[in-house]
Amino acid sequence: MVRRNPQRRTALVDAAIEVLAAEGARGLTFRSVDTTAGVPAGTASNYFANRDDLLTQAGARVYERLVPDDATYERQRVAAPDRETYAELMRELVGRVSSFRSGYLALLELRLESTRRPELRKILTQRVRADLDANISYHLASGLPGDSTSVELLYLALNWLIVEQLTLPDVLSEAERERLVTAAVERIVVV
Structure with a gap:
């Protein structure tokens, strides 16, 4: 798993927030996050161990932004x-x-x-x-x-x-x- 670019990680987590808000938890996939973030397919899977990791990081990011x-x-x-x-x-x-x-x-x-x-x-x-x-x-x-x-x-x-x-x-x-x-x-x- 690649985790070298903190700005890209933040953009992916912010995209996950947008997907959660628009499509709900069931709509949150690595592909939907990649699309929303405007990055190549497969990018999110390089930054997050699994969907649960993405869910929890999205929750933490909301608090950071508030x-x-x-x-x-x-x-x-x-x-x-x-x-x-x-x-x-x-x-x-x-x-x-x-x-x-x-x-x-x-x-x-x-x-x-x-x-x-x-x-x-x-x-x-x-x-x-x-x-x-x-x-x-x-x-x-x-x-x-x-x-x-x-x-x-x-x-x-x-x-x-x-x-x-x-x-x-x-x-x-x-x-x-x-x-x-x-x-x-x-x-x-x-x-």
Whole structure:
């Protein structure tokens, strides 16, 4: 297995995300990834040991691409540690995740596939738990109002709001979505 070109590997994993979002886990093949990435047939099979390897790397790549930029971290660091700042951060989060539509849809596909693949379920469980724990730790260290339960409840509520936005975008307008994010923070986060 050849693994010499990190840019090509990244392009293949990004193509796998697009395939997952467009065709679902069943449509994810080395050939479909090669086609989407615009590389010669057989390229993906030189970079990934098997389909499971490709699935798990696609999931990891989505998380890499969803990490906030330094400017977002800096805005939060210097903002007042109050519910309005918290609501703004959550609106930014929902917007950032929603704008990476294919990535979030790929994660949903991976979650569904994990119900049939115990190893993928194990990896996703570890990744999501680690991400949630990191968010809780960051929140508690930030001085923002609320506790770990607030973070967990917002995680659950906002994830479904994102699913709604990406799968049935005409159910809620953008203004309704922003109002609901603000209301979730106001009602869940105890000051």
